[in-house]
Amino acid sequence: MGDPVFDISDLSIHYGSNKAVRDVDMKVGPRQITAMIGPSGCGKSTVLRTLNRMNDLIPGARVEGRVTYHGEDLYASDVDPIEVRRRIGMVFQKPNPFPKSIYDNVAYGPRINGTRGNMDDLVEETLTKAALWDEVKDKLKESAFALSGGQQQRLCIARTIAVNPEVILMDEPCSALDPIATLKIEDLMYELAAEYTIVIVTHNMQQAARVSDRTAFFTASVDDAGDRYGSLVEYDETATIFSKPSDQRTEDYISGRFG
Numbered sequence: 001m002g003d004p005v006f007d008i009s010d011l012s013i014h015y016g017s018n019k020a021v022r023d024v025d026m027k028v029g030p031r032q033i034t035a036m037i038g039p040s041g042c043g044k045s046t047v048l049r050t051l052n053r054m055n056d057l058i059p060g061a062r063v064e065g066r067v068t069y070h071g072e073d074l075y076a077s078d079v080d081p082i083e084v085r086r087r088i089g090m091v092f093q094k095p096n097p098f099p100k101s102i103y104d105n106v107a108y109g110p111r112i113n114g115t116r117g118n119m120d121d122l123v124e125e126t127l128t129k130a131a132l133w134d135e136v137k138d139k140l141k142e143s144a145f146a147l148s149g150g151q152q153q154r155l156c157i158a159r160t161i162a163v164n165p166e167v168i169l170m171d172e173p174c175s176a177l178d179p180i181a182t183l184k185i186e187d188l189m190y191e192l193a194a195e196y197t198i199v200i201v202t203h204n205m206q207q208a209a210r211v212s213d214r215t216a217f218f219t220a221s222v223d224d225a226g227d228r229y230g231s232l233v234e235y236d237e238t239a240t241i242f243s244k245p246s247d248q249r250t251e252d253y254i255s256g257r258f259g
């Protein structure tokens, strides 16, 4: 795997008095696609949000344990969460472009950051990387909302990579899209993994099997006090998780999903 980008150890996440996710340990390698899978409520999105401190924005959310980013404690008191979120971008389930032109969606972040260089070139380069340039080059000044859902999601990916992050987190990026748009995003993820570290949460087993290098399977359990919580069951090469998982719960979930 090489030196990990993220090293998560003894991670638990509380929402108020609810310890919703417990005892997660996993390392995320560079320029790989890591998939997080498992049933609803097992904590995939919660763990994903700890990787760019997005959970800081949720009232009552509290992280216990350690998450390092290139060996540095991501939750140290001198770490600026806004800077973290710039270097570690997030793409959401529902495409959410800004109510601006296609061009301005891409240029927005670099303008705020004071990025030097020719903005037209940067917009073209970024939209090309997001496999969208050919479809939008003649209508850059049109509203982002004029695009299809799949195009909007690729625009959101372009907006994320425009500020030059190292990591892209994706929370169910295809679940609002049709199968063709989904395949385009999957192809794009595959291309982007040459340059970026990608962590994706997905309900779609086939998608995890198709695109990811490593897969983390989470499950939801109930403790002795009757409280429900999520935890990591196993984490391995994707081929291993889907062909010979070491835990019966993984096998049951995967075989149930594949039918």
Ligand SMILES: Nc1ncnc2c1ncn2[C@@H]1O[C@H](COP(=O)(O)OP(=O)(O)OP(=O)(O)O)[C@@H](O)[C@H]1O
Pocket (backbone or CB within 6 Å): 015, 020, 021, 038, 039, 040, 041, 042, 043, 044, 045, 046, 047, 058, 228, 230
């Ligand atoms: N903002 C929040 N406030 C309080 N509890 C939350 C919040 N977000 C998640 N939780 C709780 O944390 C647990 C894990 O939820 P999370 O959304 O991370 O799971 P998930 O595996 O991503 O689920 P899904 O696949 O349905 O999105 C659940 O019990 C959920 O109710």
